[in-house]
Amino acid sequence: MVSVILLFVLGLVLICFGGDKLVDASVALARKIGIPQIVVGATIVSIGTTLPEILVSTTAAFDGSAAISAGNAFGSIICNTALIAGLTQLLRPVKKVEFGSLAWRSLFFFATILALTAYGWFTGHFDRMAGIVLLVLFGVYAWLNMVRSKSEEEETAETEESLEELKKISLPRNLMLLAFCAVLLFWGANLLVDNGIIIAGYLGVPERVIAVTAIALGTSLPELVTSIMSVVKGCENVGLGNIIGANILNLLLVIGIPATVTGIELEAQTVRVDAPLGALVMAVLIVPILFRKKASRIQGAALLAVYGLYCAFNFF
Template sequence: MDYLYVALGLLGLFLGGDALVRGSVGLARRMAISPLVIGLTVVGFGTSTPELLVSVDAALRGVPDVALGNVVGSNIANVLLIVGATALIWPIAVAGATLRRDTAVMVAAALALVPIFALGEVGRLAGACLFAALVGYLVWAYLQPGDAAPDEADLAPPMAAPRALLWLGGGLAVLMLGARFLVTGAVAIAEDFGLSEAFIGLTIVAVGTSLPELATSVVAAVRRQSAIAIGNVIGSNIFNVLGILGVTAVIAPIPVAPRFLGFDLPVMIGVSLLLTALLLLRASVGRIMGAAMLGGYAAYIIAAQG
């Protein structure tokens, strides 16, 4: 039954990802909004909903390593696994003021966790500050949307608002259902092998809840919508730290195990800086770099077991 859950979850995630990309691109064209902005907000935050549900549930159940590992591990997987897989399918090329701003926010959010983790707990005050920073970022993004480079999404036909919202809502619903099936099955299988809560959170749960982002970015890459693909990753990483960790800590303070400050958080900061450098200093992220990032993720998984 656990393996059936995993199979159903994967199917739901890819079907939901296709619907989400269709709706988001159609909505972007109808409202004359940059596809990158849509990817950063509607798609990026929407596909992070499974992480929010899982982290809150884990914190309330008294398994903080799963709650924290889910956030940190998801951000690492978003960069190395998702961007790597997306670049293998279609080179990623996005530029513009919006990208510079939002990659800076992503890196700043990751660095903000260093003093918080050093205290040994993500308390309610820290959680409230993180969430307040998210609200401030959203207001800033709304008031100064910036410009993205021309993208193939600009060639996509506009979609009637009700139809686009139906695709978006249906896609998100299927994504959440698929993520729940996948995580339920994957965690049960992992526990049968005697893996630690931190490792389960950083890998099995993190990848499971990141599969909506993977599905969405891969579908976007297949459709040559690179702005949606990369905006989805950056927006999700921002939301994971400021929104998910913030809300979870307000509901239930999260103790921080030493391994997160000593190993996993530095890796998360490092890959965030890597993604920023690749997007801002190179014309595109090609297939060779994508393969290297996937290799880096495999190395992280091996090292995380220690």
Template sequence: MIKTIILFIVGLILICLGGDRLVDAAVAIAKKMGIPQIVVGATIVSIGTTLPEVLVSTTAAFDGSAAIATGNAFGSIICNTSLIAGLTQTIRPSKKIGAASIRWRSIFFFAVLLAMNIYAYLTEQFNRPAGIVLLLLFAVYAYLNIRRAGAEGEGAEEGAAEENVVVWKQLLILVVCAGLLYVGANLLVDNGILIAEALGVPERVIAVTFIALGTSLPEFVTSVVSIIKGYGNVGLGNIIGANILNMLLVIGIPAAIAGIPVEQSTIRVDMPLAFCVMAVLLIPILIRKKSSRIQGILLLAIYVAYCAVSFAG
């Protein structure tokens, strides 16, 4: 048990260090290239912070733990949105958000999630063809980010560009920090699973709580550090981008490799709830171009209720 606690603490330290430097590097790149913080958060940062989910779900699929693969993906979306975004928006609501940067990503997210929910309801699985389609959609999403980067850059945040920033060095820092985030999250997840199994917690509950929270810690640390450093839009963009990648990659990769069945509880509870919490977060922002503390409090209440119901069930 002492070893487990030590490894847990080491994982937490690695995540905190990686998240801190990752935010600095991402903001430096945004200022240097004149790109809005929310765009960098939804692309470069979200890819780095989503690596734990991708690797955990792929490994779980190979090990035959399908409930972990699907539960981790949609549990992470719920955790990212209701807990992490809920907490950050309660502490410091986002202001002056570029609606254009969020609008098309929101439409993309809701359309893909709705299609996935219908497909899972009809087939009770994400088979290889479905996984391949999700990976193709990732290619489309990446292309749209590249194509629209210039137009979205016109609304970049005020402030002079960082003249002394060397982009390739900052990208290298991002890669190293993403590695630290992965190693740290992996230590936390492994030890969290051991604790949960010792308490007799079911596999799906482990996936949507312990594993989802553990693999979402990079997003959590990144979002909190962004607020502390005054770059709140990086954290918001990271949440949106990470949620999209959770569907396209965290489900897409293991599905394309081996195909994964989907539990009824995921179809009837986790996927619809993921849709609802993202609607609570994004719709007011699209209308008002800013968030409110009420949204954050509501999202936190939803997450508490979700965890309580998951454990009670």
């Protein structure tokens, strides 16, 4: 059992390291080929930090563990919002938010999660057709980011020192670095899923509970690293934007890819608890910011309290 736990931890480490380096390499590559920074933050950086969730869910779908595949997506949204955004807003609330940039992404998120919840509630699964629709919506989301990029404030979550070093790397080597990081993420995702299932069986904990807590937290480590670094550097909007972008990609890709490949059967708790709670915590985070143009520590404390209750509910 000790070896299983060590392999599980190794998976988390590989995901954290690979995801962090992938973000830096992606931003450096985007700068080389002239992509606007806002597009990088909303698409490439968010894809980089969401790759662990995508790989874990896709791997789980191929392994026939649908509870992990679906639970990880909604669990990551809850973790990103209630734990990570809650922590950063408690430490240093966002003081000024660009309304237009936040509003359309928030509307896109809520429309998608409400439609998915309703579909899952009535059908009990996300079939291939639902997966294809989500992938098409990802194309729409990427296009909207490109179209609106010129009118939105440009800011990213990278460290200048690491980017200066990465700029010196040639384009072929940069692509090789991206591939290497992807391999680390894939290996880490396999270790996380395989050993997470073993641990769940040993403890008698349902796979869904492991998916929405331990695995969701593990795959959200890149978002946690990015958000904490944004607070340290005084760029709170970067962390907030990355959380929203990552949550959108959790719906479009983390669910969309495995649903397209194999289809996803849903547990009742996923559509009755996890999905509605994901929408609720996002509302707690976003709605006050849209009205007040800034966040507060009260929001952060409330979100952290919700996450604590959610974990307790799942385990006890």
